[in-house]
Amino acid sequence: MKFHSLNNPSITASFKQAVVAGIAPDKGLYFPDSIRPLTKSFFDNIEDLTDHDIAFEAIHQFVKGDIPDSVLREIIANTLDFEFPVVDIAENVGALELFHGPTMAFKDVGARFMANCLGYFSKGQKEEVTVLVATSGDTGGAVANGFLGVDGVNVVILYPSGKVSDIQERQLTTLGKNIEAMEVKGTFDDCQRMVKTAFLDCDITDRKKLTSANSINVARWLPQLFYFLFAYKQTKSKNKELIFSVPSGNFGNICAGMVAQKLGMPVKHFVASTNANDIVPKFMEKGIYQPKPSTATISNAMDVGDPSNFVRIRRLYNDDLQKLRANLSSYAFTDEATKKTMKKIHSDTGYILDPHGAVGYLGLKEYQKTHPNTYGIFLETAHPVKFLDVVEETIGYSPAIPPQIQRVMDKKKRSHAISTYAELKSYLLAH
Ligand SMILES: *Cc1c(COP(=O)(O)O)cnc(C)c1O
Numbered sequence: 001m002k003f004h005s006l007n008n009p010s011i012t013a014s015f016k017q018a019v020v021a022g023i024a025p026d027k028g029l030y031f032p033d034s035i036r037p038l039t040k041s042f043f044d045n046i047e048d049l050t051d052h053d054i055a056f057e058a059i060h061q062f063v064k065g066d067i068p069d070s071v072l073r074e075i076i077a078n079t080l081d082f083e084f085p086v087v088d089i090a091e092n093v094g095a096l097e098l099f100h101g102p103t104m105a106f107k108d109v110g111a112r113f114m115a116n117c118l119g120y121f122s123k124g125q126k127e128e129v130t131v132l133v134a135t136s137g138d139t140g141g142a143v144a145n146g147f148l149g150v151d152g153v154n155v156v157i158l159y160p161s162g163k164v165s166d167i168q169e170r171q172l173t174t175l176g177k178n179i180e181a182m183e184v185k186g187t188f189d190d191c192q193r194m195v196k197t198a199f200l201d202c203d204i205t206d207r208k209k210l211t212s213a214n215s216i217n218v219a220r221w222l223p224q225l226f227y228f229l230f231a232y233k234q235t236k237s238k239n240k241e242l243i244f245s246v247p248s249g250n251f252g253n254i255c256a257g258m259v260a261q262k263l264g265m266p267v268k269h270f271v272a273s274t275n276a277n278d279i280v281p282k283f284m285e286k287g288i289y290q291p292k293p294s295t296a297t298i299s300n301a302m303d304v305g306d307p308s309n310f311v312r313i314r315r316l317y318n319d320d321l322q323k324l325r326a327n328l329s330s331y332a333f334t335d336e337a338t339k340k341t342m343k344k345i346h347s348d349t350g351y352i353l354d355p356h357g358a359v360g361y362l363g364l365k366e367y368q369k370t371h372p373n374t375y376g377i378f379l380e381t382a383h384p385v386k387f388l389d390v391v392e393e394t395i396g397y398s399p400a401i402p403p404q405i406q407r408v409m410d411k412k413k414r415s416h417a418i419s420t421y422a423e424l425k426s427y428l429l430a431h
Contacts (some may be wrong), residue, residue, distance in 0.1 A: 001062050003030040003218060006311050016066040019114065019219040020129065022212035023199070029278055029308070036061055037264040046233045051084070051203050052076050054233065054404050055226045058263060062222055066422045067120065073117040078296075079109060079223065084230045092240070093364065096231045099354075099383035102404055103141040103171050105301075106253065106381045107122045109227065110220035111139070111146035112427035114134050114155070117219045118211070122152030130428070131155045132198055133213045134191035137164045138301050138382060141171030143213045144179045147327045156428070158191040161417070163300075167386055167405055174411035182427070188303070189294065195423050204428055206265035215252030216308055225263070231377050232265050240375035245271035245364035246379055247356040249302035251280065251309040258316050260329075268374060270328045273363025275299045278332035280310060298335045298390045299355040301382070333362045347393045354391065356383040403425055 003018045005011040018030040038057060046054065055076045056069075082100040089095050101108030110415030122129055133143055140157045147155045152399060157172050161183045164401060173181040184191050195212070198204055215221045228244065235242065244267060246254035254272050261267045272280055275297040275389065283289045291306035317324040341358045345351050353361060360378035368376055384391045385399050392398045401409070418424055 001064060001378050004033055005029070006031050008224075014066055015063045015218065019117055020121060020209070022210075022217045029216050029311060030334060031312060032062055032218075035259060035262045040264070043232075043264055044419055045340035046229070047236065047288065051080055051210055051226070051230055051358050054229050055080060056224070058225060058229055058260070059222060061341055062218075063117075067117065071120055075113060075120070075217075078116050079112040080226065084227045086234045086377060087351075089345065089349055090367065092372075093229075093361070094235060094363075094375070094377045095351070095353075095357065095380045096227065096377050097380045098227060098244045099380060099386075101143045103138070104383035104386055104402070104404065105138040105142060106224070106227070106379065107138050108146065108214065110224050110252075111142035111213065113223035114213060114217060114219035115143075115146035115150050118147075118153055119150040122150075125152055127209055129209045129211055131213045132158075132195050132210050132428075134158045134188065134195045135164070135172065136160070136188040136303060138169045138299055138386070139214065140164070140181070141168055144175050144181075144356065145174045145193055147213075148175050148179055149177055151176060154431070155179045156182060158184050158194060158424070160188050160191055163188065165387060165389070167388065167408070170408040170411065172414045173413040174408050176414060180431075181415040182424065183415040183417045185417065194424050197421050198424065198428065201425065204337065204425065208428065214308070215250055221256055221309065221312075222250045222259065224253050225260040228257040228260040228267075228305070229265060232260075232267075235375055235377065238375050238423050240373065241268035242266065243269050243271065243364060243367060243371070243374050243376040245273050245360045245376060245378040246369065247360035247363075247379060248272045248280070249277070249304040249307065251307040251313060253379065253381070255309045255312045257318070258313060261327075262316065269367065269371070270362040271367045272328060272330040273359045273378075274330065274332045275302050275338070275359055276332060276334060277303055279305065279307060281330040281332045284325060284328065284330045297355075298338060298387070299359050302358060302359070309335065326336060329363075329367050331363045331366050333359050337362060339390075342391070342394045346397070352384045352391065352395065352397075352399055354379045354380065354382050354387050357384075
């Protein structure tokens with residue numbers, strides 16, 4: 001499969017080239033040249049397939065030519081060794097729990113898949129690849145865990161000092177080996193700016209092969225479509241029209257769901273649920289895309305003021321706003337509404353939502369007000385324990401710490417404190 005830059009369709013790349021470069025030379029996002037639907041019998045018989053078989057069929061066309069089938073099966077088995085249950089929490093409402101992986105957020109799937117692909121592409125290569133990534137929280141841990149010990153790949157993670165949760169910080173600073181954490185005196189925007197500057201700095205790129213591990217990278221973005229299919233498989237027998245509500249920040253996750261729909265998965269409608277960072281809800285209402293500086297909220301992984309994957313969604317609908325509106329609704333919610341929902345769901349059902357999942361739940365209920373006879377799934381994108389302070393304060397109860405989190409709790413933090421781009425640059429040139 002060929003990919004092309006969304007800025008200029010004549011700039012093309014194979015899957016391997018797109019993964020290794022991360023972003024096109026003209027800074028456009030890569031997008032597949034075609035998305036060929038799977039057969040009707042695939043969906044008719046999906047309940048007879050294993051998750052690994054489903055994932056293989058779904059991603060095969062995108063990687064064919066660059067990854068042999070036997071290797072792809074291995075990569076999928078390494079990526080998907082945990083559960084993706086849809087848990088009924090109310091009438092016609094299910095939570096798709098994406099937090100049963102090693103770092104307890106959905107980003108484990110994309111990060112592991114990408115790490116395995118890059119590990120395969122780097123085998124036998126003399127030149128090492130450096131993955132440079134900025135995180136506002138969950139990406140760092142997932143990338144650190146996914147890339148740990150991958151030969152030929154070094155990882156440098158930038159995170160804003162004091163602005164990620166204690167558990168998130170431990171997940172990205174305690175692993176060592178080929179993972180280096182840069183603790184930046186500044187905000188997430190500062191981290192992201194440093195990463196972007198490095199990608200444009202010939203002093204660095206002439207000497208080092210750099211790539212990104214954000215959802216702009218196709219190997220992190222596309223595998224996120226797997227669990228939409230797993231959710232469909234689990235809920236198909238309900239015989240109801242299916243709605244997905246996705247708590248969204250950079251819009252990579254929901255965009256992958258839309259690719260699953262293009263593959264033929266029956267979905268009635270998508271809901272993009274956001275916090276106060278309401279660029280997309282505003283766009284859906286007014287047709288004007290107006291990025292703005294991000295606002296800090298309790299669902300911090302969605303504090304994005306210029307969602308990078310939204311261009312891919314526009315492309316999926318050929319930039320036709322009417323067509324997009326027919327398939328996507330988008331709503332924004334305040335922290336107050338989010339907390340109120342966390343409290344209410346806990347007291348009514350005993351289920352503990354994390355702040356991101358709560359935003360997803362709210363968006364789903366908003367849509368179901370006018371579409372009651374549907375089955376709605378909201379994505380529970382992280383385990384509530386990752387946001388312990390907010391959860392404790394809101395519901396007055398603290399969830400038990402699961403073993404994969406406990407494991408990092410008493411490890412020693414190792415990070416490299418920096419405050420300027422020059423410091424990052426000299427680090428990269430020296431290592
Ligand atoms: C990253 C993240 C999101 C946002 O996902 P996007 O693909 O950027 O829209 C939502 N919830 C959690 C917990 C996250 O870590």
